[in-house]
Amino acid sequence: MVKKTHLFRQGYKIPWTLAIIAAALASAKRPHFTVEPPARVLWPATRGAHALCRATGHPTPDVNWVTADGQILTTIPGLRHVLNDGRLVVGARRSVVDAGGGGSSAILRCKASNKAGTTLSRPMLLQPVEDNVLSHSVRQLTPAKVGGSVVLRCEISPQIGLVDIRWIQDGLTLSTSYIGGDSRWISGAGGFLLGVDLTQADIQAEYSCIALDTPSPIVKLTTDDSSWLENNEINSVEARTGDTVILPCIMRHVNGHTITWQRQEASGVWIAHTPGEGIVKGGALILPNIRPHHALRYACSTGTESSTRLLVRLIVTEPLTVTVTPNPMMLGTGGSGVFNCSVQGGRGGGVTLSWQHEGRPLHAPQSRLSLGPVRSHHAGLYQCTAYDHIDSAVSGAELVIADRPPRLISTFSEAVTRIGQSVVLRCAANGIPPPRILWTLDNRPLPSAPDKYSVNTRAESLPNGEEGAIVSTLSVTIRTADEGGRYGCNATNSGGSHAHHARLNIFGPPNIRYLPPIHVKTNTDVVLNCPYSGYPIKEVIWRREDGSAIDSSLESTEDIGILRLPSVRSTDAGSYTCEVRAESGELARRTVRLEVHKPPKIMPFHFPEELEVGGSTQATCSLVSGDKPILFSWHKDNLPIPSVLKVKEVL
Structure with missing residues (x-):
């Protein structure tokens, strides 16, 4: 049976965006100026002026002269020449004025760009003067x-x-x-x-x-x-x-x-x-x-x-100098940071600061540039430009978005204790951005019980030199044997996760916590964990619905009570029972229901290639196969469709 849901769109043209992500060449090198223009060039009335800038990089960068607002200067025959070797030659100011090209002062700079990025030179003031000044x-x-x-x-x-x-x-x-x-x-x-x-x-x-x-x-x-x-x-x-x-x-x-x-x-x-x-x-x-x-x-x-x-x-x-710190600044996705621009020297007074990112101006006239939460497009070179009407200087620093998956650098081991005692479990992890550490008991979040569990998380430097480590300690007050089980710490950030598990064994009779039904799709790898407590334990066995024991090969003692079912099919659905037998002979059982569902398959749909503004169109979401229950939802660009688009859904 085929089930359909329809999507109607009225009065709007549907845009489609194709995102192409290109990886930069590993050998690419950002442009670097070997020759910068002077801070000031005098422009006499009857004489021309010239300046030179050159840059290196890989690939060889394109070097352009640009105005203060980023417009690229081009050659105007007889008035201005921009040469391939990086030279800018301006004709006599009087000739430029007579030709209607303007003869007022201007702030110019060089821009060098290649695949690795864009770098700006320091600003150059082209200052008109009378001939007698020279x-x-x-x-x-x-x-x-x-x-x-x-x-x-x-x-x-x-x-x-x-x-x-x-x-x-x-x-x-x-x-x-x-x-x-x-x-x-x-x-x-x-x-x-x-x-x-x-x-x-x-x-x-x-x-x-x-x-x-x-x-x-x-x-x-x-x-x-x-x-x-x-x-x-x-x-x-x-x-x-x-x-x-x-x-x-x-x-x-x-x-x-x-x-x-x-x-x-x-x-x-x-x-x-x-x-x-x-x-x-x-x-x-x-x-x-x-x-x-x-x-x-x-x-x-x-x-x-x-x-x-x-x-x-x-x-x-002293010459005007600029320093931007830190350089580089490494942040993870979603992180925040601050660039500081420090200025020394100069003789003109009234220093003006400005910031640029990959050659584009930023609206931040302060010495501190705050960034965050950062995304991949925020990466690149940030430059601070200082100008005091006589001298100028520029310096830059790189922002590197360096997501690094968490790594647990300190964990806890299996322990045995008794009722009435307290135990402290400790995990430390690093990564970029700094990871968040969550604690679990038998793969579930810790229950809210302040009288039993207390978590303290902080950042510190470890004796082995690991900087910026996140350290989390879990204090467990043992009130009953049921506080025992397989404890875990899981460090996560935008780059991934890293988990560690070990058992906390408490002397007492065997017990198994509730196991809710499990719903999975076909061809999914399933891991069943038997959440038992008690100590000492003789054996843990998983049985099928017919009572037969399942042979579970253990990779280590940490895998006791864990049943792995690779690539499950519909025939694997049913009840599974975990049995825990103590050394004293006491026995505990708990059954869990595994439901295996066939995932839904949707027939592809298409929009007409040409749509007129003010027209309408529709799309049909047709279900070819899949196990019930099934819920339908529509998205645009991977986001829920906003109501302002006036889209109607009909079942």
């Missing part, structure tokens, strides 16, 4: 003499900030370094150049400096002390962590006196300079590889009582 000049701060010293400074616009400067002597790059204090030419932060032990060739040479690929006009050194202006005094020098710093002592009429240096400690006390903090050459104090603790006030003098003391403040700035 006009540099060289100023001589002290007169030059053969055998003496000279201090030059490359003066650049404050809008440029701290940049690397290259010095040119007679058209060739001047070798400037600080290696053990042996170099005759030393360049320092703030555009300073110190020359010592000058030769006649040095005096007659021409000098210029280059900043941002722009050279200054050429100058020649002067030896005329009378032309040396008093306004050459330097009040402060700004440098970056790791720079070499030259603090010049610009004093007139030294008359051969030795220049000495002092520094003012945080306490306000002035102490003499020590050789371990740099050297004095040509009257200038040279501090290599400076750190934040060098940011003090320094003073130079000739050492005489009537000498004037000149003060200069050293300002040390």
Whole structure:
């Protein structure tokens, strides 16, 4: 007999979704930037600008320049060129404005993507400036003499900030370094150049400096002390962590006196300079590889009582850096966690934070990013971007959804006790997410009896180094022999389960708890457990409905009382009786009914390939075979059909 139930749908088009799950290649490697764009690129009115970024990974990543909102930049002939090698070339700003392309500031960054994921570079500010911002000049701060010293400074616009400067002597790059204090030419932060032990060739040479690929006009050194202006005094020098710093002592009429240096400690006390903090050459104090603790006030003098003391403040700035922790963060499905973004350094003030997940912006402007409950699509790279209008930095950390099935790392053994005593059973398990441990008695949940059972579960570190273990203890107060049986602890999480069982034997007569009827489908493996108590027990036997004993081969003593029936058929249905005989001869029996049902089989149904909005259709669920009773239910996308869809079911 065929039974049917119908499903009608009116006024809606029925959508169908095909989900395809693809496994990532084991050899895939997330993109990593080997060259990042600078934090800021100046864009003059009559000149273009350019920047470069490059990334590696496997497979080779696609590298694109994107805007702050994620739009990919493309080439616009004559105005903007995005090259295959990762370079971005922007035409002269005036030409871009005349062409209607806009000439305002913009925040750009690189995006590298492959099958392993997406990584963003730090942001780059494309800042419009006037042409005169890139006009540099060289100023001589002290007169030059053969055998003496000279201090030059490359003066650049404050809008440029701290940049690397290259010095040119007679058209060739001047070798400037600080290696053990042996170099005759030393360049320092703030555009300073110190020359010592000058030769006649040095005096007659021409000098210029280059900043941002722009050279200054050429100058020649002067030896005329009378032309040396008093306004050459330097009040402060700004440098970056790791720079070499030259603090010049610009004093007139030294008359051969030795220049000495002092520094003012945080306490306000002035102490003499020590050789371990740099050297004095040509009257200038040279501090290599400076750190934040060098940011003090320094003073130079000739050492005489009537000498004037000149003060200069050293300002040390640290680069903006970002760190995201933990990295990686491993969570199980449904777990929760927090990424922390810590920011150090910077000189622009007012740091702005933003978060991105696989290159997509997140609405989380705080230093803490809370996640959870997580699912598989939450996995990937989370990046924190910091920007202070002058500098920028980005760092990231991976969220790994690493479901790991539970593993019991500590269990209990079979025990024998008497009425009136108490027993503590203990299980410990780990896994991702942390497992839940449930206790059973003869494969059933423990009865609610606070006077008999007490469960305490906690997380702790075990002596063997197992971290994050969940430890559960079951305290059993023995009031009767019926508290005996096969106790179990079952650790479960989204990745699976792991169970352990052992008997708690209590001296007393045999007894078997109630066994409810069992209903299974054909070809199902059935396990019958005889829930007996009492001790000592001589034997446990299972019998068929006709009274014949069933030969049950035991794999271990833990299998006593367990009957396994593989792939049952209709002929296996019937009554099964468990007999428990004590050493004293006392006998207990309990019968259980096993019902084997043929599962339902449904005829496939189909919807028309094309449906019109506002039309209707129907589907029929036809039962071909199966044992009664049978209940019908309809689902859409594995979920109950919501009432808003106006679906009618007719039996």
